[in-house]
Amino acid sequence: MAENRIKKVRQYCVSVMVLCLAMFGVYTVQEKTGWQNVNAEASEDQEERVETSGQLIVLGDAEAVTGGHADTEVEDSAWSQIFGTEIPELAKKQGNSCVLIKKNGTELDTIFEEMVYRKITVSLKGSVTKEDVLRVSGNALYTGEPVVEEVFIPEELKNVPLVREPKKTDEDSLLSLAIEEKGDLTRVMLEFNSVYEVTVTEDEEFYYLSLVRPHEKYDHIVVIDPGHGGIDTGTSGGGFYESHINLAVVKYLKELLDEQENWKVYYTRLNNTLPDLSTRVEFANALHADMLVSVHCNHNPVSAVNGVEVLYSKVQGAEDAFNSKVLAEICSAYVSEATGLKERPLVDRSTNLHIIKYCNMPMALIEFGYMSNRKDLSIITTEEAQRACAEAIYRSIETAFEKAEQ
């Protein structure tokens, strides 16, 4: 019967970066009534409620179904409890964490992701409601509005990015859910509780958004950060804006990175947007990335000052063979060599540059020449030098991974 229901299956792979907000309890799932058991067919004797909350529905006694322990992975039993005995084949493949949207005869229009902001918007032709959005997490099912409570954060800690850790799998994977109808389109706007790679599939009854944490999927993760963006153009010179040069270099770098399969690469931006510094560093931390490389251009009131300058943290991994300093040294040597720009000494910014201070992993912030220096500017504004810089960063990552694995 299940087979008949899966007449057409389309698959969309959507990388959605979803930042964690869990650790320090920026948000916590509130214990409240309102969770609904959507499984009318589930047999009563397999149903079980979490004693402490009395409203979070736990789907089934794993032992009864799989012979396993209730605390271990219980995908099949969870799914069987939702769907009764008719488990869609697709559901079984979704893993332990998944968002389902009941189709209600809708047609998928677009899926829009905002990776850095851990958001995904699913546009549908037709109509769905909040009650049609179901979340399976571990062996629990959530429906309706996600219930979160903002926890008091002292003023002095408000700007401090926290160490972000994934929520436990028995918690709702959504932080917020909004439905917006415009004409015949319905937009389902989902904000996740953590960083996920999202794969969207569908059968006749549901759209399935399966959620996987990137570091569980990839061995090597790199984050590339083109500095500034949007209304923040950074420094400037000769009619050029820093933010545009940073982005140009990263786009050339992306061409190279797209050709390789050794490292999974995430970007804080690939267009003229402006994620703030906390968002960028939290993104990298939440990804458990192996390294972060940020691309900037420099400025000095003294126009004679010139060259490549790489900022790093002397605190990060100070005891390790591979750390921020090692990465910075590699980037500095390669970028200056490739572009012919002077190599300046590294600068430790571990105490006074947000993105460096709070970065959990080796990071290097490359200042690719001075826009206030005429000669540097004439070089860094050319495609040739920008491509050379991109290639040097590429080789830096390669060398850095070699060092990290020694």
Ligand SMILES: [Zn+2]
């Ligand atoms: Zn900058």
